[in-house]
Amino acid sequence: MNTRNFSRRDVLKLSAAGVAVGALGACATTPGSKGKVVVVGGGWGGATAAKYLRLWSEGSIDVTLVEPSRTFVSCPISNLVLGGSRTIEQLTMGYDGLRAHGVNVVHDTVTAIDAGKRQVRLASGTSLPYDRLIVSPGIESSAEFMYEGIKGMTAADADVIPHAWKAGPQTVLLRRQLEAMADGGTVVLSVPMAPYRCPPGPYERTCQIAHYLKTRKPKSKLIVVDANPQVTSKGPLFTRVWKEDYAGIVEYRPNMAVNEVDVKGRTLVSNLGDRIKGDVLNFIPPQRAANIARDAGLITANNRWCEVDWMTMESIKVPGVHVIGDATLSAPLMPKSGHMANQHGKAAAAAIVELMNGRAPVPPMMANTCYSYIDDRNAIHVASVHRWVPEKKTMEVVAGASGVSGQDRAQWVFEGQYAWGWAQTVWADMLA
């Protein structure tokens, strides 16, 4: 993509001189409309982008959101369904709130993106034109990739060995397996090499499963097989909790990448040949941006992730297409979290509103807070603030503006209350 440096004054001059005039694109729009935006994917990033485009454009940008599912199921908090303190229904919401903002919500699947013609094709056969496209596809959670390179396992086997890394039926399936397991059984949880969706997620899940076992099946064990050399996020806190709260239940094994699954034998096999057998297996496979991003040529890094211009979230490769959420190649120390995807959505919406109004985008700021519940009541967090650094053309954590929970456990009770308040507030920020 041809990128140029402008000062705001330059942009003003250009526009004032009448150099940059004319319609936004070739597409017909409703009278008074500043342009059409199509959003692919109604998760944390896409839903937020759709809502904020409508809010910040004061209804002057036409927004169509394409999402196959009629309901949104939150990944954050879904580990608590495994622990038993929340139900999947509490994490499930509809898209009517977005409709009330004037978002045209279409329940369909985008099968192709034609960036040349600026349109997307839908499974139903129709096409949607756009002036700007926002792609918020998440990680690929179906088909070949998740298990490609994993001997003995295919996507279909996820019905027996769930990943539960996209909240919904997979979460419920894993919960049922835990409920069906006899006391004295062994659960095996496998963590992929970073980067993956939700850095602290596997360790929160460890706590949640351990909490369930401790309270309901105390003779049972949980073996955590981690491809990473150590706990990826909030390490000292999680390690302390496992020692203080879940001794004798949680066994943590770092540096152990699973590359083979014996589905019938309910056994994970590591790259060093270790065989870990369990009664319930939760294999979280390696991840990359979803197929639609790959097919549109948006994946530019390591065959996995989409690089963006953080100023606008626009793809570095495909003009007019903005990529947000877990599918992006993360900026330094930026987590693939729902909270961060929400912030990406706002950054993309802000940039598009400015551009469609003939103004230069403003440098983005993003904040992140990820809570992890260590049982049914207590939570710990990691937080950071990220700013645009023009000389490096990326986002960086502002010096000093990051951290995790303190070691005072009395505070973790409050954090547990804040975490549930956060969930309700951020769901409304996306969908209400």
Next chain:
Amino acid sequence: MRTKVYVSGAILGLSTWGSGLTQALAQTDAGQARYVAANCANCHGTAGTARGGMPSLAGQSKERLAESFRAFRDGKRPATVMHQIAKGYTDQQIDAMAEYFASQKAAR
């Protein structure tokens, strides 16, 4: 003000703007405030109206908001998260956010 910004080549496909330069600049600065303030919305709600017992910011006095924020930043007010988050913003951003939330109507 000559802030260097990084703009994609697509800037050349602009719509017409009806308003004058001054108004456009003012709009951009107001826009900047709402964009930075949207960092807070995840925990404090869209336009500062929170749910689930989280503190709402909408409609509070600008002075009080800015003062609280700085107290978190400077470690004078204890917090679980805000002492970390507050260090991420400049004085100018803090004042802009405070002004934005002060001007929002408190819902419910």
